[in-house]
Amino acid sequence: MIRIPSKWILAAGALVSVLASVNSSYAQQTIHVGWTIPAEESKYWMMRRPAEFPDIGKAYNIEWTQFQGTAPMTQALAAGALDCATQAPLSLANGVVGGNLKAYIVAQHVYEKPGGFSVYWAVKDDSPIKTIADLKGKTVGISVIGGGTYGPFAMLLKKNGVDPEKDIKLVEVGFAVSEDALRQGRVDAVNMNQPFAARAEAKGGTRKLFSLSEEMPNIVHILEACRADFVDKNPDLVRAYVRDITSGMKKALANREETLKVVSEVLKAPIPVLDTYLLKDNDFGRDPGAAPNFDAIQKMLDIYTATGMLPKMDVAQFKHPTIVAPLQ
Structure with missing residues (x-):
């Protein structure tokens, strides 16, 4: 079983202090939302094109807070510092186990589809690392330890005789700096996500070692979750938010040219x-x-x-009977 570190409590307390500074007069109409990069186009539309969403700034407000990955947002949700946030299934489940988090999954951002992009680990072209087994004794980068990509990553390593806790030095390397970390030799292998993978591939000099789809096809990478107590107390507020998530996804898919501009503004x-x-x-x-x-x-x-990472868990605990995308 994955150990949930005691820093959960300390980190959660710190996040409450940092994030829970909203004026109480706006508490009922403001949603505190956590986000990260990449692949949250519906939320990027809401952030960068709020005029396209009539309820934002009128029926309700959003306070956006950026995070490095899903695991820190899980801590913030458990601490009550966030109302809704991007989550990975593993991060959310760990929040239930380690932080007594109760939450609803209200929408989904992206998943891996057959033939599409799969998060992968890259090495330099001239690296002696040819297989997963060759990672023993190496420094390996991952966006967030315990985050959404960690589960299938750890499972792949174990299947190839590598203990992810003992046989490698695992370090956190954000997606945006993964390419630089690899090229500069700070890591021997590192995870690649879009658009940073496309940028690295265009430059050349790196190669794919393995991808997560090899272990877990059709991964749901990131979804949107809201604290159950917040939803239960503010159902109309959350419905408005989920309606806008739904609308944001439709806008992102319907207008690719504008979506390219929106994503460029957010991801730089x-x-x-x-x-x-x-x-x-x-x-x-x-x-x-x-x-x-x-x-x-x-x-x-x-x-x-089955792999001992979580106790038995039923996804039904994350389902709200009516507040879930798509909402019109």
């Missing part, structure tokens, strides 16, 4: 780089209504249970 990536993959066949998959795939999430939870 050139449009020509984004244009090589974003919303194309070699990108992640997106449900047109941002609907969560609860069956796929349950299969992921079952795999984590």
Whole structure:
């Protein structure tokens, strides 16, 4: 079983102090939302094109806080410092186990589809590392230890005789700096996500070692979760938010040209780089209504249970009877 570190409590307390500074008069109409990069196009539209969403700034407000990955947002949700946030199934489940988090999955951002992009680990072209087994004794980068990509990553290593806790030095390297960390030799292998993978591939000098789809096909990478107590106390407020998530996904898919601009503004990536993959066949998959795939999430939870990473868990605990995308 993955150990949930005691720093959960300390980190959660710190996050409350940092984030819970909103004026109480706005508490009922403001949603505190956590986000990260990449692949949250519906939320990027809401952030960068709020005029496209009539309820934002009128029916309710959003306070956006950026995080490095999903695991820190899980801590913030458990601490009550965030109301809604991007989550990975493993991060959310760890929040239940280690932080007594109760939450609803209200929408889904991206998943891995057959033939599309799969998060992968890269090495330099001239690296002696040819197989996963060759990672023993090496320094390996991952976006967030315990985050959404950690589960299938750890499972792949174990299947190839590498203990992810003992046989490698695992360090956190954000997606945005993964390429530089690899090229400068700070890590021997590192995870690659879009658009940074496309940028690195265009430059050359790196090669794919393995991808997560080899272990877990059709991964639900990131979804949107809201604290259950917040939803239960503010159902109309959260419905408005989920309606806008739904609308944001539809806008992102319907207007690729504008979406390229929106994503470029958020990720600070050139449009020509984004244009090589974003919303194309070699990108992640997106449900047109941002609907969560609860069956796929349950299969992921079952795999984590089978490998000893989680206790048995039923995805039904994350389902709200009415507040879930798509909402019109």
